[in-house]
Amino acid sequence: DTTVKQNPRYKLARVGKPVNLICSQTMNHDTMYWYQKKPNQAPKLLLFYYDKILNREADTFEKFQSSRPNNSFCSLYIGSAGLEYSAMYLCASSSRGDTQYFGPGTRLLVL
Amino acid sequence: QQKVQQSPESLSVPEGGMASLNCTSSDRNFQYFWWYRQHSGEGPKALMSIFSDGDKKEGRFTAHLNKASLHVSLHIRDSQPSDSALYFCAVRNNNAGAKLTFGGGTRLTVRP
Numbered sequence: 001d002t003t004v005k006q007n008p009r010y011k012l013a014r015v016g017k018p019v020n021l022i023c024s025q026t027m028n029h030d031t032m033y034w035y036q037k038k039p040n041q042a043p044k045l046l047l048f049y050y051d052k053i054l055n056r057e058a059d060t061f062e063k064f065q066s067s068r069p070n071n072s073f074c075s076l077y078i079g080s081a082g083l084e085y086s087a088m089y090l091c092a093s094s095s096r097g098d099t100q101y102f103g104p105g106t107r108l109l110v111l
Numbered sequence: 112q113q114k115v116q117q118s119p120e121s122l123s124v125p126e127g128g129m130a131s132l133n134c135t136s137s138d139r140n141f142q143y144f145w146w147y148r149q150h151s152g153e154g155p156k157a158l159m160s161i162f163s164d165g166d167k168k169e170g171r172f173t174a175h176l177n178k179a180s181l182h183v184s185l186h187i188r189d190s191q192p193s194d195s196a197l198y199f200c201a202v203r204n205n206n207a208g209a210k211l212t213f214g215g216g217t218r219l220t221v222r223p
Contacts, residue, residue: 004154031209042115042213043155043199050209090154097209102147102154 004103006091011108013085019078021106023091030095032074034066037088037105049074081110117200117214125222130187132217134200137181144176144183145201145211155199158185190221 007022023032033048047056049068056064063085065077078085086109092100114137124130134144143162147155161167161174161183168174173186187194197218201211 035213040215042215045210045212048209092154094209097203099145099157099160100211102156104152104154 004091004093004101006089006103006106008106009104011106013078013081013108013110015082015110016080019081019085019108019110021076021089021091021108023074023076023093023103024072025093025101026072027093027095027101028071029093029101030071031093031097032068033092033094033100034064034074034076035090035092036060037090043090046076081108083110086110115200115202115212115214117198117217119217120215121218121220123220123222124190126190126192128190128221130190130194130219130221132185132187132198132200132219134183134185134214135181136202136212138202138204139181140204141181141202143203144174145203146172146174146183146185147199147201147213149197149199149216151196158198187219190219192221192223195219195221 004025013019031050034046035043037043046060046064068074088105090105091103094100116135118133143160145160146158149155159169161176164178166175171188176183197216199216200214
């Protein structure tokens with residue numbers, strides 16, 4: 001089973017409010033990733049966990065937080081949503097940096 | 112920062128035809144090129160990776176890599192309506208660990 005699950009599939013948030021997105025995988029992958037995808041743009045890596053080590057991209061360092069309480073779960077947290085956070089958020093996992101398996105995404109709309 | 116450019120942005124081919132997609136990296140320090148495909152309502156799914164010069168064939172899909180020009184192409188023969196999707200090229204660099212850099216994608220439409 002190469003399924004990556006994401007919840008919720010759709011999220012409506014208000015400006016200034018927090019947002020928490022959840023991802024899970026049962027493949028025992030050591031690495032989990034979060035990407036942001038806007039229309040007509042490339043998926044943009046926000047951060048990834050290798051085991052318990054969090055790596056955040058420099059240009060989004062302060063905008064997103066994440067936690068990985070165990071090997072299977074990973075969350076993406078936005079402390080105060082802005083209009084610019086409206087996007088598709090894709091979670092992926094891989095083993096030792098090999099093929100990345102993606103979830104179906106969470107579509108976030110901030111109003 | 113590395114950039115990955117894909118062309119064309121959109122492509123329409125008849126059923127049974129050949130679709131050709133292109134991708135170029137700006138960074139010579141690459142390790143692998145990946146092709147991913149995303150159908151509507153789903154996440155991207157890996158099609159194939161290539162790291163050696165020349166062709167790599169998997170079924171109806173053939174990837175061709177030219178390391179000197181940092182260019183990879185994907186050719187889909189006997190295109191089917193089910194091949195209609197958004198195709199992403201992604202590059203893994205030697206010094207980037209497990210990270211991939213994605214291109215903006217090519218939207219392929221196969222007309223019945």
